[in-house]
Amino acid sequence: MPINTFKEDESTRQVLKIHTLLRLFAYMLKYRKEILQVLGLMLVVIAVGTVNPLLLKVSIDDKIAKGDVPGLLGILLLALLLNGISMLCVRERILRMSRVSNLVLMEIRQELYVHIQRLSFNFFDNRPVGKILSRVIGDVNSLKDILTNSVVTLLPDLATVVVVLGVMLALNYRLAVAALAMLPFLVLGMANVEIRAHKKWQTFRQKNSNLSAFTHEDFSGIRVVQGYTAEEKTSRTFGVLQQEVKDSFIAASRLNDLFWPMVEISWGVGTILVFVLGVGMLDSGEVTVGLLVAFTTYIAMFWQPIMNLSNFYNQLVTNLAGAERIFEILDLKPDLQDGPEAEELPEIRGEVEFEGVDFSYDGREQVLEEVHFHVRPGETVALVGPTGAGKTTIVNLIGRFYDVDKGTIRIDGRDIRTVTMESLRRQMGIMTQDNFLFSGTVEENIRYGKLDATREEVEEAAKAVHAHGFIQELPQGYGTLVNERGTGLSGGQRQLIAFARTMIARPRLLVLDEATSSIDTSTERMVQEGIARLLEGRTAFVVAHRLSTIQKAHRILFVDGKNILEDGSHRELMDRQGRYYDLYMSQFKWM
Numbered sequence: 001m002p003i004n005t006f007k008e009d010e011s012t013r014q015v016l017k018i019h020t021l022l023r024l025f026a027y028m029l030k031y032r033k034e035i036l037q038v039l040g041l042m043l044v045v046i047a048v049g050t051v052n053p054l055l056l057k058v059s060i061d062d063k064i065a066k067g068d069v070p071g072l073l074g075i076l077l078l079a080l081l082l083n084g085i086s087m088l089c090v091r092e093r094i095l096r097m098s099r100v101s102n103l104v105l106m107e108i109r110q111e112l113y114v115h116i117q118r119l120s121f122n123f124f125d126n127r128p129v130g131k132i133l134s135r136v137i138g139d140v141n142s143l144k145d146i147l148t149n150s151v152v153t154l155l156p157d158l159a160t161v162v163v164v165l166g167v168m169l170a171l172n173y174r175l176a177v178a179a180l181a182m183l184p185f186l187v188l189g190m191a192n193v194e195i196r197a198h199k200k201w202q203t204f205r206q207k208n209s210n211l212s213a214f215t216h217e218d219f220s221g222i223r224v225v226q227g228y229t230a231e232e233k234t235s236r237t238f239g240v241l242q243q244e245v246k247d248s249f250i251a252a253s254r255l256n257d258l259f260w261p262m263v264e265i266s267w268g269v270g271t272i273l274v275f276v277l278g279v280g281m282l283d284s285g286e287v288t289v290g291l292l293v294a295f296t297t298y299i300a301m302f303w304q305p306i307m308n309l310s311n312f313y314n315q316l317v318t319n320l321a322g323a324e325r326i327f328e329i330l331d332l333k334p335d336l337q338d339g340p341e342a343e344e345l346p347e348i349r350g351e352v353e354f355e356g357v358d359f360s361y362d363g364r365e366q367v368l369e370e371v372h373f374h375v376r377p378g379e380t381v382a383l384v385g386p387t388g389a390g391k392t393t394i395v396n397l398i399g400r401f402y403d404v405d406k407g408t409i410r411i412d413g414r415d416i417r418t419v420t421m422e423s424l425r426r427q428m429g430i431m432t433q434d435n436f437l438f439s440g441t442v443e444e445n446i447r448y449g450k451l452d453a454t455r456e457e458v459e460e461a462a463k464a465v466h467a468h469g470f471i472q473e474l475p476q477g478y479g480t481l482v483n484e485r486g487t488g489l490s491g492g493q494r495q496l497i498a499f500a501r502t503m504i505a506r507p508r509l510l511v512l513d514e515a516t517s518s519i520d521t522s523t524e525r526m527v528q529e530g531i532a533r534l535l536e537g538r539t540a541f542v543v544a545h546r547l548s549t550i551q552k553a554h555r556i557l558f559v560d561g562k563n564i565l566e567d568g569s570h571r572e573l574m575d576r577q578g579r580y581y582d583l584y585m586s587q588f589k590w591m
């Protein structure tokens with residue numbers, strides 16, 4: 001997929017709506033017991049509702065007409081009792097159904113989250129995080145009404161329609177036909193609206209997603225925004241994106257607004273026809289006053305569920321696009337998967353070999369071509385070279401975050417595609433430049449490297465990378481809260497915490513994308529010592545920017561022109577007076 005930004009709508013694949021619906025409802029099967037209970041409760045409510053007009057008919061035709069006061073009171077008491085029970089059932093139904101729909105939402109969201117976490121870097125490379133958030137939060141939320149109403153509305157209202165229709169036909173079939181005369185026109189009208197509205201609701205969801213992507217990006221980069229006083233520009237962009245959301249909503253809901261008038265007109269016409277016909281029948285004695293009154297109540301009882309059903313249909317049309325977007329992601333297969341024969345990688349000794357490796361991110365632009373190198377266990381290898389040369393790409397390939405297009409990468413002689421990714425990555429420590437910290441305490445952040453580590457192990461790891469000293473001086477020591485940006489900590493301190501997090505995991509293979517940010521000399525010294533401790537006794541690849549790291553490395557690989565141009569120790573490469581020598585002389589001589 002080409003890179004998508006907040007400026008472009010995501011494309012949505014086309015699937016049959018009925019498939020999406022069935023797939024959604026399948027999640028509810030697990031809760032069939034609760035759903036049956038809800039339906040049972042609704043049956044009571046429908047039964048009481050259906051009996052009410054009959055009680056009215058008997059009261060008018062038999063009791064009031066004959067002056068039977070005790071009989072009338074009896075019917076009144078019965079009606080009170082029945083309706084009281086019905087109210088309790090309604091309350092219980094709402095509680096149970098909201099529990100079921102929330103559980104289903106949780107399940108879908110969890111599935112989506114777990115699935116997205118397994119997707120390869122490729123998926124995240126091309127999508128703004130805000131758009132992913134929009135699917136996990138917004139689109140999942142949009143399903144709530146569909147789920148609830150599929151039980152509360154769809155089945156009971158369909159049942160009501162059928163029951164009331166039966167009663168009406170039994171009471172007087174001619175009046176019944178008159179009441180429903182407009183139904184076929186209504187169905188045709190709705191189908192027509194749905195076809196046109198669906199696309200528009202898809203657009204609405206896409207515009208929402210764009211807004212979410214922009215907002216996320218803007219707040220994530222708020223320091224840059226404020227640093228360049230770009231607030232006005234970003235506010236304008238936000239305004240434009242909001243306007244697009246609003247316009248797409250209005251365009252879509254304009255069509256949906258047609259639903260109500262269509263139902264009301266059909267209802268009204270049906271009622272008029274019943275009265276016109278019914279009054280004539282009164283004269284001929286074919287119907288009684290009580291029956292006509294009861295019949296008008298049944299008309300309302302027939303059309304009200306139709307109204308609810310059309311409302312449900314309206315919600316389906318509105319929110320189905322959300323379900324489509326969720327299933328689209330759930331159906332994405334991770335680019336990288338363990339092969340059926342994949343085995344656990346035994347404890348890594350640390351031999352790494354690239355043999356004839358070709359790689360391209362997009363299948364067009366070659367980033368690496370015929371790369372060969374061999375690293376012995378315990379060696380520290382510094383990757384240096386101009387920006388964009390492919391250093392980070394090489395270390396990403398070692399962790400199998402992407403697959404090579406050609407050639408083989410071996411660890412301890414095993415092709416990394418033949419071992420499980422979990423067993424490979426579990427034994428690797430990967431430190432990226434941004435030293436991302438999660439919101440929580442310093443201790444929790446260090447423990448991230450080994451979730452069951454004790455407090456002693458956390459402190460030991462921090463001591464090993466020389467982070468213990470400064471952590472103790474923080475206001476709450478190891479309990480000090482940091483957030484995702486590491487606010488409250490200096491760049492160097494963030495690095496030291498990240499070192500401790502890696503240290504505690506005791507990785508057999510270390511990948512370190514060294515941060516370029518300059519830090520004060522005393523922290524720099526601590527960071528250097530921290531790095532040295534991390535590198536001890538394990539194979540390490542360092543995308544190196546520090547002269548000290550480079551000089552101490554056993555080997556330096558100079559990367560450029562899609563390949564390793566020079567390979568040797570600092571001394572050897574300096575003696576060779578090649579590309580590394582030039583880079584060193586131009587960049588490092590003043591350091």
Ligand SMILES: Nc1ncnc2c1ncn2[C@@H]1O[C@H](COP(=O)(O)OP(=O)(O)OP(=O)(O)O)[C@@H](O)[C@H]1O
Nearest residue numbers: 125361362367385386387388389390391392393394
């Ligand atoms: N996710 C990606 N999708 C597409 N192209 C990418 C991606 N990541 C990197 N590239 C491209 O691959 C090439 C190598 O990038 P890489 O990040 O490996 O370089 P580098 O040597 O680590 O650079 P630097 O020193 O600036 O970090 C660059 O041309 C870059 O534009």
